[in-house]
Amino acid sequence: MGRRSQPRKQAEVQVRIFGTDNHSHVFSEKVSTVNISRNGAELSGVQPEVGFDEIVGLTYSTNRGHFRVKWIGEPGRTNAGCLGLLRIAPEKLLWDFSLSPDALDDYQPTMLEGREMPRYRCQNSVEIHVQEGVSFWGTVADLSLGGCYVEIPIPLELGKRLKVGIWFGQSKAWADARVTHTVPGLGVGIKFTEISESDLDQIRRFLETLSPLAQKGRRPIAAGGNQSQG
Numbered sequence: 386m387g388r389r390s391q392p393r394k395q396a397e398v399q400v401r402i403f404g405t406d407n408h409s410h411v412f413s414e415k416v417s418t419v420n421i422s423r424n425g426a427e428l429s430g431v432q433p434e435v436g437f438d439e440i441v442g443l444t445y446s447t448n449r450g451h452f453r454v455k456w457i458g459e460p461g462r463t464n465a466g467c468l469g470l471l472r473i474a475p476e477k478l479l480w481d482f483s484l485s486p487d488a489l490d491d492y493q494p495t496m497l498e499g500r501e502m503p504r505y506r507c508q509n510s511v512e513i514h515v516q517e518g519v520s521f522w523g524t525v526a527d528l529s530l531g532g533c534y535v536e537i538p539i540p541l542e543l544g545k546r547l548k549v550g551i552w553f554g555q556s557k558a559w560a561d562a563r564v565t566h567t568v569p570g571l572g573v574g575i576k577f578t579e580i581s582e583s584d585l586d587q588i589r590r591f592l593e594t595l596s597p598l599a600q601k602g603r604r605p606i607a608a609g610g611n612q613s614q615g
Contacts, residue, residue, distance in 0.1 A: 393420040393421065393422045393425075393427075394420060394421050394422070394484055395419070395420050396418055396420060396421045396482070397417050397418060397419065398417065398418050398421075398445065399415055399416075399417060400415070400416060400417070400418060400426075400428070400443050400444060400445045401413060401414065401415050401416075401443070401444045401445075402414060402416050402428065402431065402433075402441055402442070402443050402468075403441065403442045403443075403444075404433075404435065404439065404440065404441035404442055405439075406433040406434050406435055407434040407435060407436055407567055407568065407569050408434070408569065409569070410433075412432075412433040414431075414432060414433070416428050416429065416430045416431050417429050417430055419467070421480060421484065422484065423484050424471060424472045425452075425455075425469070425470055425471045425472060426443070426452070426469075426470050426472075427467060427468070427469050427470070428467060428468045428470065429466055429467050430466050431458075431466050431467065431468050432466065434543065434567075435454055435457070435468070436454065436457075436566055436567065436568040436571075437454055437455075437456070437457060437566045437568070437574060438453060438454060438455075439453070439454045439568075440452070440453055440454075440473070441454060441468075441470070443470070443479075445479055445480060445481075446481060448478065448479045448480075448481075449479075450472055450473075450474065450477060450479045451472070451473045451474065452470035452471060452472050452473060453470065453471050453473060454468055454469070454470060455469045455470065455471045456468070456469035457469075457565070457566045459544075459565055459576075460543050460544040461544060503529060504527040504528060504529040504533075504534070505527060505528055505529070505592050505595045506526065506527050506595075507525055507526070507527065507528050507591075507595065508524060508525070508526070509524070509525040509528070509551055509552055509553065510522060510523075510524060510525075510551075510552040511523050511524065511525050511533070511535055511549055511550065511551045511552065512549065512550040512552075512557070513535065513537070513547055513548075513549055514547060514548040514549070514550075515541070515545060515546075515547055516545070516546040516547065516548070521537070521539060523535040523536060523537035523572075524536045524537075525551055526572065528551070528588065528591075528592065529592075530577075530585060530588060530589060530592070531576060531577055532562070532565070532574065532575050532576040532577050533549075533551070533574075533575050534572055534573070534574050534575070535549075535572050535573055535575055536571065536572040537572055537573065538570055538571075540567060540569045540570075541564045541567055541573050542564065542567070543564055543565070543566065543567060544563060544564060545563065545564045546561070546562070546563055546578075547561070547562045547563065547564065547575065548560075548561060548562070549562050549575060551588070553587060553588075553591050556587065558580070558584035558585070558587040558588050559580070559581075559584055560577040560578075560579065560580035560584060561577070561578050561579040561580070562575045562576060562577050562578055563575070563576050563578050
């Protein structure tokens with residue numbers, strides 16, 4: 386069974402999406418929906434690069450609404466150019482066709498969504514080594530077994546391949562990774578693409594020390610304390 390309380394309607398309709406992209410450029414372009422719920426929508430054919438949790442506008446016919454970006458398709462994958470949106474003010478009518486009332490649906494995503502594993506807020510130092518490029522330090526603001534969000538002012542391109550070393554006290558876990566979303570001047574979302582079982586166990590043990598309440602949100606709290614940089 387799906388996790389959503391609102392069934393999705395498979396519907397391909399033309400809409401216009403507008404906002405500011407990751408490069409601070411204003412955009413406005415026509416795209417198509419893949420499916421729609423009362424409070425959300427999945428879009429395809431989106432060319433501008435937008436960040437996770439960013440606000441974008443959407444118009445359908447003469448109606449307009451604002452949405453928060455909840456997941457982003459990955460470059461080079463079948464979901465490239467797709468966005469998952471959650472409406473900010475769902476009480477206002479947007480669509481001119483009927484949608485099912487709230488109920489647990491049986492939707493099973495065929496595309497990779499933004500977060501398949503629980504993420505925990507933390508504040509761990511991380512080494513980032515760009516493939517055939519520079520190396521620098523950042524701070525892990527949230528962490529899961531599948532990836533992390535790193536606060537860094539240095540912009541990294543979507544799809545950029547990295548080697549990351551996350552510190553836990555006097556030890557660290559290494560993983561090959563890829564940039565899956567970026568917010569210029571703030572940070573990047575990173576997905577682990579290859580990690581040893583021992584390094585994965587180290588991350589798992591650390592996550593088990595964090596409070597379940599730390600799963601919500603992306604802003605760091607002092608969950609793991611200041612971590613050594615070696």
